[in-house]
Amino acid sequence: MRTVRYLLVKEFKQIFRNRSILAMIVVLPVMQLIVMPLAADYEVKNINLIIVDQDRSSKSEDLRTEAISSGYFTLVDYGSDYKSAIQLLDKDKADLILEIPNGFEKRLIKENSAQVLIAVNAINGVKANLGSAYLNNIINRYNEQIKISQSGSETSALIAKLDMVPKNRFNVYMNYRWFMVPGILAILVTMVGGFLTALNIVKEKEIGTIEQINVTPIKRRHFILGKLLPFWILGLFVFSVGMLVSYLVYGIVPSGSLLVLYVYVAIYLLAVLGLGLLVSTYSDTQQQAMFIMFFFMMVFILMGGLFTPIESMPDWAIVVSKFNPMSYFIQVMRMVILKGSSFVHIQSQLFITALFGIVLNFWAIMNYSKRN
Amino acid sequence: MKRLLSFVKKEFKHVMRDRKTLLILFGMPVVQILIFGFALSNEIKESGIVVLDNSHSETSRKFIEKVSSGHYFEVENLIDDNAELENSFKEGKVKLALVIPNHFEERVLAGEPSNLQVVVDASDPNTATVLTNYIAAISRDFQMQMSQLPVTPQLIQPEVRMLYNPQLKGAPNFVPGVMALVLMLICVMMTAVSIVREKETGTMEILLVSPFHPFMVIMAKAIPYMFISLLNVTTILLLSVWVLDLPINGSILLLYAESSLFIAASLAIGIFISIKTSSQQVAMLISLMGMMLPTILFSGFMFPIENMPLPLQVISNIIPAKWFYIIVKSIMIKGLGFSYIWKETLILFGMTLFFFLISLKNFKIRLS
Amino acid sequence: MEKVITAHQLTKKFGQFIATNAITFDVKAGEIFGFLGANGAGKTTAMRMLCGLSKPSSGEAKIAGYDIYTQTESIKQHIGYMSQKFSLYEDLTVTENIRFFGGIYGLSQQQIKEKSDALIQRLELSSVAHTLLSSLPLGWKQKLAFSVAILHEPKIVFLDEPTGGVDPVTRRQFWDLIYEAAAKGITIFVTTHYMDEAEYCDRISIMVDGKMEALGTPLELKQQFKAVTMDEVFYILARGAKRIE
DSSP: OHHHHHHHHHHHHHHHHOHHHHIIIIIHHHHHHHHHHHHOOOOOOOEEEEEEESSOSHHHHHHHHHHHHTSSEEEEEEESOHHHHHHHHHTTSOSEEEEEOTTHHHHHHHHSOEEEEEEEETTSHHHHHHHHHHHHHHHHHHHHHHHHHHHHHHOOOOOOOEEEEEEEESSTTOOHHHHHHHHHHHHHHHHHHHHHHHHHHHHHHHHTHHHHHHTSOOOHHHHHHHHHHHHHHHHHHHHHHHHHHHHHHHOOOOSSOHHHHHHHHHHHHHHHHHHHHHHHHHOSSHHHHHHHHHHHHHHHHHTTTSSSOGGGSOHHHHHHHTTOHHHHHHHHHHIIIIIOOOHHHHHHHHHHHHHHHHHHHHHHHHHOOSOO | OHHHHHHHHHHHHHHHHOHHHHHHHHHHHHHHHHIIIIIOOOOOOOEEEEEEESSOSHHHHHHHHHHHHSSSEEEEEEEOSHHHHHHHHHTTOOSEEEEEOTTHHHHHHHTOOEEEEEEEETTSHHHHHHHHHHHHHHHHHHHHHHSOOOOOOOSEEEEEEEESOTTOOSHHHHHHHHHHHHHHIIIIIIHHHHHHHHHHHTHHHHHHTSSSOHHHHHHHHHHHHHHHHHHHHHHHHHHHHHTSOOOOOSOHHHHHHHHHHHHHHHHHHHHHHHHHOOSHHHHHHHIIIIIIHHHHHHSSSSSOGGGSOHHHHHHHTTOHHHHHHHHHIIIIITOOOHHHHHHHHHHHHHHHHHHHHHHHHHHHHHHO | OOEEEEEEEEEEEETTEEEEEEEEEEEETTOEEEEEEOTTSSHHHHHHHHTTSSOOSEEEEEETTEETTTOHHHHHHHEEEEOSSOOSOTTSBHHHHHHHHHHHTTOOHHHHHHHHHHHHHHTTOGGGTTSBGGGSOHHHHHHHHHHHHTTTOOSEEEEESTTTTOOHHHHHHHHHHHHHHHHTTOEEEEEESOHHHHHHSSEEEEEETTEEEEEEOHHHHHHHTTOSSHHHHHHHHHTTOSOOO
16 A cells, blocks of 8 residues: 555646646636636527517507517517518527518407417527517417406406416526536536546556556556546545635535535546546547547536436437436536435435446456556 | 658558547547437426325316326326425426415315415526426416306417428537537647647657658648548538438538638647647647637537627637538528628638638747 | 576467567576567567566466466566666656655665665766756666666566667666676666677577577677677678568
């Protein structure tokens, strides 16, 4: 075990002498945590609406007022030419067109029914969905108003009154950043830990120093322990910096206990470092290690449930995401930080992550050989 | 010319020999397209809910049945107390809880107001909003159903037309995005790292003392990546047409021309990074932080630019991928011609020129 | 004399390619054994097998009495190795490198301190003891690498082209270090390209295309091949080689 200490001293000296690593563990997390949540804002706001009113009647006026006063839309143009509205849509200046045709009011009174057209720029699916749903809702509500005012005058029908009282839990002010920051921090810790471990060992391969180590009587497990421990500590350090940044910048205070978080992260890092180690045993150059790692990170991030919910995936993809260690970390971060979950609630995630750690490290140690 | 050719041949051999990296370079766009195309979606389906039924009546059962009959909600559990409710949320299995009050049935039948409490896990605000809207629609429907109203036809009937992308697929957004990302990865990161690698191992010096113009040596190193990039563009286009059913609405020729321009811009940046750095790790770090991340953040394919604070929106203008993204979207999805995108093309061209010129300038300084 | 290396029909194949073809030889304790051959003749492969870095395809060998198939970890306790590529850490200082390698060979704090002081004095490195290796000239680094390789007083030290790219004066100094080590009883197993260095060895072997074509003292070999210099001996043998890069 004494040899491990010498390895640790050496690793830390090298790490602190390497400016690019220092940048990676200090600047990268801070910058990303500040910029990413600002950018990764999926809250749909500013839906740009164009109303093409060819009727110009009091009813079409009513509908227009309803749409604007709903607060969901920004009216970018109000005209009577559908073609020029479509051109604005083409240029991404508008998301939605509401066209009220000529003779709208007349038909509504005479035939009790009239049509309007909602044209949606559907390239941005989320926005299209929400925008058209909002507009539909507004028209429905307007319909209901007419209906109730009509029936109220004719019959004294019984109307059930069901008041829905929505109550938001855990993220009461619906702050989107509170949702994103813990997930982004999870990605960050994974990337720093994984890349550093993989690159570090491959670098020794590339410059040949690993040969010098391989002819020494050092035990394989001691060598690997000496390699993993520094990055495990760095990983915890990055995590702590990240927690501090998210508190200072976004005011995020975990509602669960820090102990739960740290215990989980400590175990999770073992899995990530195991992956880095494994990648390093399969690559001969830093370039290779970097690309293989990049590939895994890409898949992990996309399939991790950060940007799109895992529950929305098709069944096969849900199965695939079960093999993604990052998805458990993102879940746990959100559960503990936002909901205050404790050990009891995250035990299955904790167990699976530990399993990842064991399998990956075992595989890596088997694959790392001191001689070829 | 012949000498340039022999240089390029040597570089090709280098690139082709590293099978693992090559596999990743060609596999990356395929996997990305498949993930974006088939795995990711924002569609909300079958969210787990729990119900705390304090009324235990015919009407409350009817209501629960109505909630679970649509494909939005799946009733996971009927629970008895608030503690259980708390636990279900903390285990993350449910997103919404419905609390039906005492005397629900009596009140509804008597036309008296009754409060239906809906507790939502608002960790994810978007999902929470949508779920609340769904449950509101269901309860309004239930309310009408329970009222004795003569059924009247809807008065204003909206007709919804989804333009450009009728099935609301994400493909039109991400295909141009994946294209920009993969080209960046190959042209900036690969090029920069592999040139710096030669510097690190010292083989660069040998090339630089050859009778060839040193800048040509660097160019020769960039050419194989240009070919790989164009191959990847083809793969992505084939996948999007044949696998994602996303047709190319505009001119293919124009699309390739613009892609080549973007590749040139990326190569120029990659070469610039390689001239400015001397270790692989630094080159990697700069291309990752300086180019890849901003590409993901600011090209507009994953994150809506208009939602960003103004300073970030301004910054996004200096990211080449943003302009390329607009160009590809215009040609591929909207089928627009060159007259619509000449401005973006000009900006991209200007960036390319800028980076080539400063690389050239820095290169000369290094040699003297 | 005790034999510290015995190799019998030692062979390494990479697929169809036979890198080292059935070599048989002994090295006696305290001997300086020169291992010569053109590039690609199979020297490095043979040496890597003897150090336990590479597994032989067939044949037998014992290093310091330990078997190279089953007892590689025991072998490693008793050998030092200096590879062709310079392989100390460039981003550590002189003392940090000494301390690190001393540490992983299991020397005590006290031992490390004493040895490191003695070594720095012997190599006249005290002015640069706390300088990063990356800023030292190659010759100094090679001498340091050799001294680090014998820090734990191994029975045998393997040197793979230790003086490549080093100026003549430094090479001379390097050989002084080798003689000092040999005088302490450390067996030296050294590969080289320089024929003048071959003359410094007690015995030499010459490898051609993976086979060991000659073995003996420099004098014996010169007589055997009727040559005046080692250069000529080497030329006569290497002329027939097919595997010259």
